[in-house]
Amino acid sequence: MELILRYVPYPLLQRLRGAWRWRWPMLATAWAVALLGWLVVALMPDQYQAATRIYVDTDNLLTPLLRNITVDTDLQNRLDVMQRTLLSRGNIAQVVKTAGLEAEARGALEIERQYQRLQEKIAVKAEGRNLFSVTYRHRDPEVARKVVASLLDIFVETNVGHSRANMDDARTFIDSQIGEYEQKLKDAEHRLADYKTRHVDVLAATGTSFSARLDSARDERDAAQAKVREAAVTRDQLRAGLGRVPQFLDVDSPMPLVIGGANSAVSPAVRVRQLEVQLAQLQAQYTDRYPDVVATRRALEAARSDLAQPAANAATPSRGRAANVVYDQLSLRLVQAEADLAAAESRFSRAEETVKRLSALAQVAPRVEADLADLNREYGVLKTKYEDLLGRRESARISAAVETSGDKVHFRIIEPPYVPLTPAWPMRPLLSSAVLLLAVAAAAAVGFGLVKVDDSVGAAEAVAAEFGIRVVASVPRMPSESGDAALRVETRRLAAAATGLLAAYVAVLAWQSLVSHG
Amino acid sequence: MAKRPPLALDLAALERAGFAVPSERFSALGEALRPLRRQVLETEPAEPGRAAIIVVTSALPGEGKTFLALNLALSLCGEPGARVLLVDADPYRQGLAAPLGLRGQTGLSDALGDAGLDAGGLVRKTTLPGLSLLPSGRRAAGPGAPPSGERLTAALTVLTSRFGQGGTTIVDTPPVLASAEAIILAGHADRVVVVVENRRTPRRALRHTLSMLQDCPNVDCIVNMADRDVQGLRGYG
Incomplete structure (x- = not known):
């Protein structure tokens, strides 16, 4: 014992010796803090974390959004855009609806707060260049899963669906335009033919003046x-x-x-x-x-x-x-x-x-010729347009084919929304250990605090200096049978109390693991 | 007083109880008390022809007065030719009764309560050469029987003069802040030793005690339960 004490710095040793006097209050504090802390940990409501992991080809998906905003998009930017896209107000409102959280908030203000809370609590994290995770915690695992799932659904719909719907829209538009132009072209052809037959005598002179x-x-x-x-x-x-x-x-x-x-x-x-x-x-x-x-x-x-x-x-x-x-x-x-x-x-x-x-x-011929030129021009324009539309339809069809063929993956769900059976929070073993540490720290704080406020006299030199009195002897505690026995008993009790605390800690851990797995 | 047989002291039991009995062996306690012992031996009585009075007191109960008084007495007996009278003047605790087997013996309180009883006649010699004892007495002090200063002083005078020049009277008193006897006794002492318990005696109490003892000569201090000086012990293994 003394061998160990030799290596303890003297001021600390003095402190420890001072604290020894308060061993029981310290231990009591440790017990009280530990018990209270464990109780609090036990009473903490469970929080389940739903998570999903998606691979998003941000180059393809987000670049259109970012066009004209930045030249090069770094990861943080991508994440920002992802977050903003995903956690937009509209999306959150839809999530609330699909996850059945509407009942939680009444009144505009409360709903607003709920939205904000959701926006804060739904975590979108980048796990690499194109890998994102979306997590949400809730005391009801089913609600947590629903929130994440509906968010994912919204994301899938708004992105894939969007571009696909866009493509479809474009194609139907082109088709309708083509139909329209076809009709126009036919009309123009008719008009031209009519005109030609009506003015065939004039037009027969084509070539000679x-x-x-x-x-x-x-x-x-x-x-x-x-x-x-x-x-x-x-x-x-x-x-x-x-x-x-x-x-x-x-x-x-x-x-x-x-x-x-x-x-x-x-x-x-x-x-x-x-x-x-x-x-x-x-x-x-x-x-x-x-x-x-x-x-x-x-x-x-x-x-x-x-x-x-x-x-x-x-x-x-x-x-x-x-x-x-x-x-x-x-x-x-x-x-x-x-x-x-x-x-x-x-x-x-x-x-x-x-x-x-x-x-x-001879008087009408120039007009006829001019009209004919008009008709021809109109016809030509329509024809060019028509052919252009045909070409576009073809290219749209090709790009749609590329899209659907899967060569160009926009994103993929790496991990569908899932909720682990064990709650994500509180991490009871960790918290219980923290409580134990806290208890020990509280005991130490109490000990040192009491030492600090303690008004008792100190060592011989201090007494002599403080009271201007001669200290003729400094007598250490003498080993004696009864004293030693009392000390032994006390030490044993102290050890029992401390060990009891540790045993209680182990028991708490065991109980927690039993509860969480049972 | 010499008619009664000397009180048998179980030195072995005392040693087991942590007392520094005179012996050839090295005793840390004996070593620690060496400077005090020297001072006590050098103390001259105020009036020639009587023994020097050494009052051992403290601010509060339980600080080790009795323990140190007995130890001091025992260790003084180790000195050649020493004559020591240990007076248990604490009627409340009677701290010396248990270790020395004096329970139920007539003593100081009986002499103070009964004018016909001679305090000097109640002193018991012990088997340890040079050590005499005056027990606290059978009459338990209570609220109803406040100690009389005059009688106490008179008894002390009788004791010391009878014990004679060259002797040392060590008086174990009640705490200063708990009873008046200590102050009265200290007023007649040639040397006052205030016992202070390390990390226990409050500063205020000590300050108060010292102020009450300021008229006494040779007020010294003993720090009890001192921290073992780890660095200093290194050489002794």
Whole structure:
């Protein structure tokens, strides 16, 4: 004992010796503090901690949120964003609803406090770059689990669901746009076609200049006019010539010999047949209005009337009157000239009509062309847009495919929400040990405090100095049988009390482990 | 007084009880008391022809007056030619009665209470050479019998003068703060030894005691239950 005491610093030794006097109050304090502390620990309500662990690919998930905020995002930032995203007011309100905590708070103020409490008590911790844990403590393990679970649900919905819903939204939007543009494009196509058919005459001139075409039409008309004039002159001359030539020649007079006349000696019947054949041939080739056909028909009628009058005529020529060949020829030529005139006139009128129409069109042509350009442009724009939309739909489909194929993991639930069977708080063994330490510390404090306030005299030198008295002897405690025995008894009691405290501590620990596992 | 047989002292029992009986062996207590012993022996009585009076007292009960008084007496007997009279003047405790087997013996209180009784005649010699004892007495002091200062003083005078020059009278008294006898006795003492118990005697009490004893000559102090000086003991193993 003394061997040990030799190594204790003297001031401390003095203190310890002083405290020895207060051993019983100290021990009593230790017991009281320990018992009280253990009681408090035993009465502490259990708190269960629900926890979940999620892997969040913050690069993908959070970067959009952080875009334009920071250049590089460190872990703290990520955590901040996670916390703020997760513990937003709306989320907390939903958690309260799903976890059935509504009944805990009434009135706006209390609800507000509850939200704040939840925001403080729900711990989001980063356990590495992309690993996060969410924990919550509550005295009811089921409530704790529900809070964490609903928080996780919200997180999953708002993030995965969000981007997926976004994707779907975008796709349906694109689809509807495509439908719309398809319709528009069809309408534009229709309009363009309509316009083209309506203005086909103008548009047929594509390539050559419209005015050139008009010029040529005019030329044509002029030529036709000239022809008409020419034909009229020819006819007039023939008519005049015919007036001068007698229709019949007297028989007594030497018959002029006409050579080469085709029908000079032809009887009217033969001529009628010839003309009928000619007409048929022409009709086979041309329409009834064809000038040659008209002329032939007219000649045929004349021939037929000639054939019907031979009696009258013959009566006269019978007296030596013969048909004049020149006259016949002239009249034939006249018929032809008339036919030519009619043809020329009809051609002229046609040309005139064309010129009129073209000159009328010449005024509207530029507008038509401009309108057409408009229509074409509109059509082009619509088509480009439509194709662009088709391309986008395709890329959206591809990215959606990437998303769903799982190549790009946004997050994964590493540990679903769970609650350990043993409460997270209070950690009774630890607290009980702390209580024991506290008890010992309290005892020490009491001892040293009592030493401090103790007014008793000290060692010989102190007495001599303080009271100005001579100290002639300093007598230590003498070993004696009764004294030693008393000391032994006391020491034994003291040891028993201290050991009892330790035993009580062990008993408390044992009881706690029994309660928590049973 | 010489007619009665000397009181047999069981030195072995005393030694077992922690007293420093005179012996050849080394005694820490004897060593500690050596300076006091020297002083006591050198104390001259105020009036020549009588024994020196050494009053052992303290502020409060239980500080070790009796223990130290007996020890002092025993250790003085170790000195050659020493004559020591130990007077138990504490009628309340009668502290010396138990260790010395004096219970029921007539003593000081009987002499004080009975004018016909001679205090000197009640002194008992012991088997230890040089040591005489005056027991406390059978008459228990109570509230009804306040000690008379005059009688006490007279008894003390009788005792010391009878004991004679060269002797030492050691008076074990009640606590100063508990009774008046101690002050009266100290007033006649040639040397007053105040016993102080380490870490126990309150400073106020000690201060009060000393102020009450300020007229007495040679007031000294003994610290009882002193801390063992660990550093100093090292050399002695």
